[in-house]
Amino acid sequence: MATTSEHSNxxxxxxxxxxxxxxxxVCFPHAGGSATFYFPLAGALSPRLDVLAVQYPGRxxxxxxPCLEDIHELADRVTAALEPWTGRPLAFFGHSMGATVAYEVARNLERAGKPPLGLFASGRRAPSRYRDQAVHRRDDDGLVAALKELNGTDEAVFDDEELLRMVLPAIRADYTAVDTYRPREGPRLSCPVSVLVGDSDPGTTLEEADAWREHTTxxxxxxxxxxxxxxxxxxxTEQVTKIVVRDIGAWTQGSWA
Structure with missing residues (x-):
């Protein structure tokens, strides 16, 4: 077991x-999301895999x-927090914004000579596919409308004004990070990438999802x-679990099971 630092904890x-x-x-949450989003996946995969869910600040x-409003800064902080866990192979799973953060953390670790086994990029267009949406510039009502369009937030959150005021700063900060993100120049990943997407995802077309292949050798x-x-x-969750088990088995040539 890793000896974790206070920063990592x-x-x-x-x-x-x-x-x-x-x-x-290692599982990376979506914009406005938290580590608990991955509680079901952790239950489905343990004890075959040790699920490490990232908790962003501000939630x-x-x-x-304070929330972070820059993907690269967020990725650098997560990279440092993962240092105690790099003694064994790691795979990454990121959903939506989390896929972008996971990609940048993977790039950091590859530069450090500690590449991940592979990356699961879920519900997110490839870094090279930019959309000029500027959701973070909307007023609170506009931000809520953007959340409702994705159909993933419990309606009880929208009905509770106090709770909504509590979570909106993190959501706005995350959308700021997403909207202003541009990938930096540098080599492509060398690890496998497994891309997962719903065919009616308003935020990612199939072409935008398939473009992840441009970011790895x-x-x-x-x-x-x-x-x-x-x-x-x-x-x-059950289908995703099977894909994760299948792909990590392939990436490790079955040696992990």
Missing amino acids: RWIRRFRPADDAPVGL QDRLSE GPCELTVFPGGGHFYLNSR
């Missing part, structure tokens, strides 16, 4: 610790901490979920 949550698992799966138990496979929206994962 602020960033990493383990809902179903699996100390003996030979592979760790839940880190509510008092390794294999890239696209899985499309028929009838799936942006948060297809909420109702397809």
Whole structure:
């Protein structure tokens, strides 16, 4: 088991610790999301994989901490927090904004000579596919409308004004990070990329999802979920679990199971 630092403990949550698992799966939340989004996936994958869910500042138990509004800064902080966990192979799973953060963390680790086994890019267009949306510049009503369009936030949040005021700063900060993100020049990843997307995702077309192959010299496979929206994962945990197990088995040539 990794000897975690205080810094790492602020960033990493383990809902179903699996100390003996030979592979760790680092999971990166979407914009406005938190580590608990991956609680179901952690339950489905433990003890085969040790799921390490990233907790961004400015939400839940880190509510008092300032939010970060830059993907690269966020990725650098997560990279540092993962240092104690790099003693065994790691794979990354990022949903929506989390896929972009995971990609930049993977680039950081490759530069450090510690490349991940592979990257699962879920519900997110490739870094090279830019949309000029500027959601972060909308007023609060406009920001809420953008969330409702994705159909992944509990309606109770929208009905609770106090709760909504509490979470909107983190959501706005995350959208600022997403809207202003541009990938920096540099080599492509060398690890495999497994792309997952719903066919009715308003934020990612199939062409934008397939373009992830431009960002790695390794294999890239696209899985499309028929009838799936942006948060297809909420109702397809079992299917996603099978894909994760299958792909990590391939990336490790079956040695992890």
